[in-house]
Amino acid sequence: MTLPRADTRVTYPAQTVTGTATVLHVAPRVDAPGTAQQVVLLDESCVHPVDAGWPDQGPDRAMLQHGDAHYPIVDCIVAATDGSALFLGRDIPVSKGTEGWSFVVAHVIEADAVLSAGDTVDLTVDADFRRALSVGHTACHLASLALNRALADRWKKEIRLDGLGQPDFDGAANDASTIRESGSLDSYRLGKSLRKKGFGTDGIAAALPDLEAAITQTITDWLSTDAAVHVERDGELLTDRRSWVCALPEATVRIPCGGTHVSSLGELGQVRVTLTVADVEGTPVLTMETFATPTA
Known part of the structure; x- marks a missing residue:
């Protein structure tokens, strides 16, 4: 599955608490051993993530919906990718703006959620x-x-x-x-x-x-x-x-x-x-x- 080569569009700066997005990538979370979770990358997000560089404001509480299925977003983290691997939070090895890297919002949900690249999902933030x-x-x-x-x-x-x-x-x-x-x-x-x-x-x-x-x-x-x-x-x-x-x-x-x-x-x-x-x-x-x- 190809990782995104562009930064996530974000709408939360305008106080947005709902949105519709397209799934770009789904993969098991590898930075937290012992957890049965997966990471979902979207083309757009209204969910505020925590940034490891200056983690003053934590992640929003939010829900991801696909059809009739509702998946709580248990964490939301700034991540980065060079197109071949995904690095979450403190594992990011480069600074923002580094050529060849994309910075994305990683939505963490439980591993039993069924999602695929190309799916359309709805996001709802706890207002x-x-x-x-x-x-x-x-x-x-x-x-x-x-x-x-x-x-x-x-x-x-x-x-x-x-x-x-x-x-x-x-x-x-x-x-x-x-x-x-x-x-x-x-x-x-x-x-x-x-x-x-x-x-x-x-x-x-x-x-x-x-x-x-x-x-x-x-x-x-x-x-x-x-x-x-x-x-x-x-x-x-x-x-x-x-x-x-x-x-x-x-x-x-x-x-x-x-x-x-x-x-x-x-x-x-x-x-x-x-x-x-x-x-x-x-x-x-x-x-x-x-x-x-x-x-x-």
Whole structure:
């Protein structure tokens, strides 16, 4: 069976939760020993996959239907192929854009499903779960911008600025990010490399309550504007560049992002953050949790 030689077309950036597609390839999953699963590649997908390169937003929950048969999609992963073999997630040996390689959405279903190349299938995404992740992802971007603002006076050297013209602490220090249902979790290393860049860490633990209040108030002010949000993309393929765009009062901000988002800030309802600092193997790590209470 021939593997696809083109990237998957994706529709989830436009908040699509249903779609019809053609099966291009079906094969047993080989990257997870002991599982009886198979991988289905389609020409188009509305299902958001997890990307091993930056796995902040996990996969959608979704169903694949062929005729009267319904198959739960138990995982959805970015994969890559050179036309002769398929590599899933962390097994991908090349970076996106490598000549001769295609990046595809791998829909994982149980091995007893009966599908063949050329079949037409319907996809249905769990819209409530998708919305919860979209709320969490938009709230995460707002929190990162508000965190940059709250920490701006701690920089003693010039560094790269964010979309609002503020020192980009999030870009300089973010170690990991996880999008949750209606929230997020981000960690920032406050080590030597950050201090060499000019960031002052003295007294930051004692300042956490004031920082929390400032970040939450900034986000609250932005939410009150009900500013428009959308995903801007260069094309319809999985590897085409995409950005989160939000018309904040200070400026329209663009942040490179492959995830899903709401249409306006008003959908987030209320958002609050909590901050903690802990020692991790000798390095202080700042953790920011974001919690949204979205509108119905």
